[in-house]
Amino acid sequence: MSSQKTTNDGVDASVPASLGAGVHKNASLEDQTLLLLARLMEGGQEDEETCRELNTLTKLLSDDSEEETRSPQPHKPLHELMDADCVETLLGYLDMRQSPTVRGHATLATSAYLKASGEQGVEYLSNFFYSRVGKATYDDFIFAFSVAACIFPVVPDVIATLFLSEGFVSSLGPLMERKWKSKKVEQAALEMLNAACMNTPCREAIRKYCTEWLEKIVSDVPAAPVNVPSPERHLVAEDGPIQQRIHSEKVRNLAAVVLAKLQAVPSTPSDGTEERIQPATTSMEDLSFMFKNMLTADSSQQSSIEGLAYASLQPKVKEDLASDKSFLKNLVAALKEAPAKSPATYGALSILVNLTTYMPALSEEQKRMTQLKAYANASKSTAKPDPLNDDEHVARRCQAVFEAGVIPVLVTHSQYGSTASLTLVVSIVFSLSKTPQIRGQIAQQGGVKLLLHAFSTFPSSNTSAQRTTAHALARILISTNPTHVFGGSTALPLTSAIRPLLLLLTDDPTVEQRDLLPVFESLLALTNLASTSDSARNPIIRLAFPQLEELLLSRNKLVTRATVELLCNLMLSPECVAKFADGSKPASHRLHILLALADAEDLATRRAAGGALASLSEWDTAVNAMLERDRGVAILLALCREDSEELRHRGVVCVLNVVSAPAKVGEWGVRKVREAGGVEALKECLKMSRSQEVLEITVLALQKLIPEGGGGGGGTE
Template sequence: MSSQLVNPANPYAAENFSDRQNQMFLVFARLFGGGLKDDQLIGALKELTKLFEEDPDHVKNGEPSIFDHLDDDCLDTMMRHHDLRESNEVRKQTMIATAAFLKASGERGANQMRQFFYRRMKRRTYDDYIICFCAAAGLFPIAGDFMADLFLHEGFLYNLGNLMNHKWKSRKVETALLEMLRVACYHPVCLGAIRKYCLDWLEEMETQPTEEAVAASLIADPDFNGHTGSIARRRHCEHVKNLAGLVLLHLWSASPEPSSVKPPESQKSITPKSDGKDQAIAKIEGLSARFIDLLLQGDSEDIQHSIEGIAYATLQPSVREALAHNSQALRRLVEVLKTEPPKSPTTYAGLSIFEHLTAYKPVQTEEQKRLQQLRAYANAAGKLLPNPLNDDAHVEERCKLVFEAGVTPVLITHGKNGSPAALSLVVSILGSLAKTSALRGQLAQQGAVRLLISAWEMLPDSNTAARRRTAEALARILISINPALVFRQMPQTAAVRPLATLLRPDPDAEVRNLLPTFESLLALTNLASTDNETRKIIVRTSWDDVEELLFSNNARICTATTELICNLVQSPDEAAALFGDGTTPGKAENRIKIIVALADAEDVKTRSAAGGALASLTCHESVVRRILGQPRGVANILGLCRDDDEGLRHRGAVVVQNMVAHEGEVGKLAREGLTKGGAVQALTECAKKSRSAEVVQAVVGALEVLLKAE
């Protein structure tokens, strides 16, 4: 930093500085002077952030940039507050200020940042290493590609050999280095470099017993403070081991490879003598057990690392199964999520664990299954079989155990207040839980429906995958619950738009999955059973898609669509608008033709739904006239009256009663057409088969009119 900033008498009196530049240097002078409390540091860093963010707008107005005078000392002053010896709040604000600096300063700031790292690394002092590694750990989440270029620069990791070979020893440097490696693992291009240069060191550190590590630290660490005692040093070594294990979990989970370091005696019994992948999986299982123990111990220092480690480990089916049956660990995870702030890394890792535990395998078509089997035979001579722990039965059991741990209220809380990424995880978990029909009512009672509707509205339109998952979860819950019990504080019509999106094909899917469409139809049918306003919104939002689905080759889709139409036409206004005089004659004719044809379908449910729709539609004269104009209109209706199913006979009798009850020309045509088609005989047969008073009453009413007309 320039001398004028070091001089407290007048550090920012240069006449050629603008007010913004003076303000910036004033802040840097405060930071450089030191002695500030955390709240003062945070306040100064916020001022810097504001200045950085506003600079591009001032430059557009022709003013000089404050970065023209920001030298290396200024950048160094800001970056040193990434140090792990600072509080978490200070480090977070430093990260925000650094992000604003890189965004506003462009290539010039990027070059300055590169020089900052080169200078620090060349000095090779403990303090420089600590600040450099901590700064890198802070930059990876906000400038991953930039940091990856630095990280992979020739000599960056290679020059750390003295640290990794234990020629130098510092617990703080090791901690800072491991924090940097932990964050760097999220960038795919850095994984190979970490595996190449750091794997042996990480495995040795992770497998070394704590007592040996303590003894080595007492002898080799030059900055050891004797007043801290052996207990503090022992805690530190355990913390470093946990960090090393966390990085290893990421490496093994990404690409398991044979280990170059022999496992300790305590782990030899669980390490299979097979290929490297099996060894890596066994080590992941061992590390996951350690992190679960850490979670149960409740040590706040390692709680984030333990949950993050479990999140990596649960990528393995065996770890997922073991954790799901550990009720104590599940409840401890729920307790941690209750107290963690919504957007913290620990919260995201905890939600990731529950997402791993409850995730079902993607639905595959028969063709996709056959291709997968062929690949298995080609790659492993038929020995590559699916893991049975991934099948639907095991996932459903895990979902029940997760639900019993009380996770739903926590999901609702973090779904309301969390980041979009966390909200996406919450939606996925709720969707998986909702696949178990027995849990749907309780999910609705605990607020899942309201959250899912809000989530669908909050998620951006561009995030089609997350919005579709949200709609799928909502559909599953709304299939089998009473809407009147759920929509007490919000209109049920708010659920229509999300559900309607599932009636259309997924634009991102190569092969259409009809299950979400089927579930959406069932949910909309349930909503349409309530009131005319909901029916009106469904028709306005999705009628074109509903009508198209009537022609689906899938029998279940066709049946579900017919059932939805049956409920929609219970509204007289919608029935008239779609099938009566309120629509184009050609369209109405085609729609009546389809419904009449479906009344003679092979599937009982389809015939029942079509008969129910006709029972409502035949109250309209125009519909009756169009039915009589169909070649098989009368025959299909009388076929309902002769059906072996009591419910279908009831529908057929009501349709006939409605048709013959009309007055004027339409009623006369109906009575003549039905009599000619054998209605009297069909109704008589219907009465003999039926035991229900409602059916007999409808038959008697229709026969009275027909016989009177004769």
């Protein structure tokens, strides 16, 4: 058969121009639909043709159920053309004995029908299920269970009601434990249970009635096949050989996955039912070991990945998986080979997310609230956070995942994956980026390109995903040279990183209490970018200056410091200088704040503010504004008396620029510096300094201030 053009789920996305042979182009929409249904009911076609027919039916039903796409031609609603026999025919294509491609198309067609038909469709589906289960033949069980497994995600409430019908779940174990069993019935039943675990009441019912049976399947691995005795050959069912107490590998794998799902989500029994729930004797660690061994086998890889996606929620399992280098390499290799937008891709990414995710950091207020809740619920639970989930353990797991070579594979999947898988990819990179030592390698392997692509792909309404992406980008750009990331042959413009970083400076509308860590790390990354050229500095100034003004006054010392450091680099741009020295009242206010920060308690903040003032004082309009402030000169001279050589350097540069300003501004500067004790301050600076550059600048400033040294006015010599 020729290959199919597929959508995310491997389902044909193309819609044929005609409805196939035998349909006249002028036939009414009703006639076209009836002919299509007749061909599907007749069957006997190649899978490729069946998929096309099912795909066409999906489009007809979907278009007809929406007012915008419904045909203006008067016609009976198309879903009403399908009676109970038509619906059963459609459901027949969901049978597990059909090819996966056909089942995929049939799932979409059934979903479109149920959406269009409403209560009538639910009634047909319910009647089908009860009828087939009531017949109680192996063939009918396979059919009914297959349909339930496929349709559960489509109409979970409807199938859950059928699943929870009195006596249904409780009879599954005895049914499957008959002396002579059908492998395909077991497989169909387990696929149904696997899907049913998504629903809480169904999951509790499975836990209650099926745990013992599931554990028997998982543990029952015979040393050699036991053949059906020849006198019993007449008991062979329609679906194939029936064997005594034998479970196929696929059945054992499915049973293990269901057990993993049951154990991953704690039970919430109602009062009086605790003793009726069967306790699990197979531990999650046992299941994890089984899944690991299954990963390298092509026939069981999907079950392995699905099971580990749940098992890896457990801290002990996380540690075991992350410490197994061979397993991690196999998992990354499986992810590399998995098709885009496939269950295998999503499952493998989920495992990596579980291994690498850090516990959320709590503020002091949040910690207090957590403690109060723990006291209030003391009678219910006093469980403490598992130490295997602390930052130290997660950091080691992140290092192990990174060393397994995951970044290049994530880069590839980010280009072709769904939005859901891209969210997982970003989450993994975000966790890895917390380790400073590997940030440069993440960038080298394409991590920055991945994050910029993700940021542009996520819709603006998905604030959480965009902010996580931007935060990961900020972390990487803190620790890397921007010219290495954006320079050379790379097609990435440096400015493409600015908009994501600026997003982090704004409040997050999805949280009650603002987290300042993303703000701080964004400021550090922007400072790094602003060290390159005005092509990076000017967009930051134009887009974010109001936020920077606000952050200068932050009550958080680290945020204030990072903001001043960014301003120090931005001050190399004339656009930033104008914000402080254009003679306006707002500019004067900004300069007042900057001068105050040069006198702050925090040394790093004083150093950054001093650097900004050193650049700013190269402009005579800025010098004039400094001289207008009452304490402006005093603050500059205080820098010259600092114990730190770096701060003295900034101070003497500022003083030299003030006394060297042209014309009357320079003359005024000389007078004010002298009056503020500038000569004594600079002489003290000479005694304290060892740097040749600081000494030379200090001498030049003194020559401007001491009349015998060549003048008491401004201007240059």
